[in-house]
Amino acid sequence: MTNYKMTISYDGGRYKGWQRLGNGDSSIQGKIENVLTEMAGEEIQIIGCSRTDAGVHAIEQIANVKLNLKMNELEIKDYLNKYLPNDISVLKVEEVHERFHARYNAKEKTYLYKIWNEKHTNPFMRKYSMHIEEKLDVTKMKEAAKHFLGSHDFTAYSNAKSKKKSMVREIHSITIEKEDGYIHIRVKGDGFLYNMVRKIIGTLIEVGLKKIQPQQIPAIIQSKERVQTGPMAEAGGLHLEKIKL
Amino acid sequence: MTNYKMTISYDGGRYKGWQRLGNGDSSIQGKIENVLTEMAGEEIQIIGCSRTDAGVHAIEQIANVKLNLKMNELEIKDYLNKYLPNDISVLKVEEVHERFHARYNAKEKTYLYKIWNEKHTNPFMRKYSMHIEEKLDVTKMKEAAKHFLGSHDFTAYSNAKSKKKSMVREIHSITIEKEDGYIHIRVKGDGFLYNMVRKIIGTLIEVGLKKIQPQQIPAIIQSKERVQTGPMAEAGGLHLEKIKL
Incomplete structure (x- = not known):
């Protein structure tokens, strides 16, 4: 074998x-x-x-x-x-090596989320980005992103069903870049719970739309209540970009 | 009005x-x-x-x-x-201005053709580029491109039906660039006959695959015979990129 x-x-x-x-x-x-x-x-x-x-x-x-x-x-x-x-x-x-295991050997995963932040649609990216017409406040989003860094119990930010497994995950970095009509958000971490990346991105978008304030995030994480989190960002904008082994 | x-x-x-x-x-x-x-x-x-x-x-x-x-x-x-x-x-x-006419006022059109020239497919570009597995000889393609420049009767390189209208068109430039697995071909001209760009690109691809030689092109243009030209390049790779008014 x-x-x-x-x-x-x-x-x-x-x-x-x-x-x-x-x-x-x-x-x-x-x-x-x-x-x-x-x-x-x-x-x-x-x-x-x-x-x-x-x-x-x-x-x-x-x-x-x-x-x-x-x-x-x-x-x-x-x-x-x-x-x-x-x-x-x-x-x-x-x-x-025979002991190599794709899941256990993964040290870090990078997810890239693409937002198309212009009034008009982008015909070529409509399946690969989320279209948000209203200009997002990137400064506020960057401020909000900091609150997710480090190890947290991310129960509030996932739709994972199991209640036995650990809900603690460590986020290494979140970077947000504006580039020609796009906003690219990269989330790096040791692993992510079910729907966790899209729920975090969804919250960052709500912050960018000024529907919630960055400083509200620590309390939402601590609450462990899913009802408090914003909607999930669309699946089409999310790309698994890189896996560090 | x-x-x-x-x-x-x-x-x-x-x-x-x-x-x-x-x-x-x-x-x-x-x-x-x-x-x-x-x-x-x-x-x-x-x-x-x-x-x-x-x-x-x-x-x-x-x-x-x-x-x-x-x-x-x-x-x-x-x-x-x-x-x-x-x-x-x-x-x-x-x-x-009331006299502006999108067709008559166009001085130059740029078409961009995207070729994905790697062995494996590119899942994100499969509808926006033509996939060619075999490595194309770009040097030969550039040599071939020169023969299309200037004013020619492009009867051989079109599928236009009318036999009354002029088949003469002027090509201003053809540039071919390699970039990260892609080959980008830009064709600029005053106008193009039905299917003309795709037939020219098809011939450049045949040259890149060494099925025909660059120096055969002038005779094919002069023959005005469509049977002599290579197959049309796929529609999905072609993009109308820019119109100069």
Whole structure:
């Protein structure tokens, strides 16, 4: 058995997310597993680093898979790209140590959120950014972002169902940049709860629209009450950008 | 009556092109005219600068329209953007001289063609670029491009049906740039025949793949025979980028 690390990019627009559901045709994991199963002639399961939500994109997702085949890295990559739909692309396949595990080995994940902040729509980015007509107050958003940094119990900022697992996550940095009509928000952390990034971005947008004040955020985090948080930002604007191993 | 110049951007992916057909729902011109007709309460016709083909995009298209309304430029723009689908966006509406005519006043048009020249697909650009796996020889393509410059009878490089109108067009420049996996080809000229840009790009691609030699091009142009030209490049890679008035 050889363990392979795969670097994958996808447009999540027409999928129900990374995680396999049923026959797999509606998930990215499923699409990849189905091609690998066909290639290997036996049931193959892969391990993904991040379970991106329905409609969320990946500039770079990492997964690993154990295979017992006489194909080299390039042949596996080419086979995958030949049979995968063209909204999923395998950028790299590399042999790795047998103990490599895409989820456990991830040290930091970077999510990039794209906002198109102009009055008119952007026809080319309508599926890859959230359109907000009203000018956002980026200074206030940067002030608000600071309150999320460090380790917190993020119960208020997630829709995770389990009440047994730890809700503590550490956010390493949040940067907000204006660039030609866009606002790009990058959130780096050791990991994120279900919907957590989109809920944080949603709150930053509410701050940018002056619906809530930056200084209200610590109390919302401490409350652990989900009703207090703003709406989730749209899935289409979110991109898993980078995974540090 | 006031004459308005409109600057429009669109993702042409789901349209049969700029030019109105039937009820207009399948064309960009038709979509815009339908909204203006609704707004004005009478049948409105607009004049577009370039009749982009089915599936071709516009970063910047220019059109003009005569209206007899008590609305200002901003109100017209906002009304259009409110009722147009989000793959068509009106960037600007400006009052212009009554004699301004979007087609007759155009001095130069720039078309940008995007090629994604990597082995793997690019999930985010699959509808906005042509994917060519084999590495193109850009040096040869640049050499070939020179043969198209200046005024020529482009009968061989078009699918225009009329045999009465002049087939002479002047190409001002063709630039070819490599950038992070992409090859960007910009073609500037005073105007282009039906399918002409895509047929020229198709030939440049054939040169890049070493299927034909740059020095064969002058004879193909002179032959005025369409059978000698290469296949048309895919519509999705083509973008009307700029119109000089």
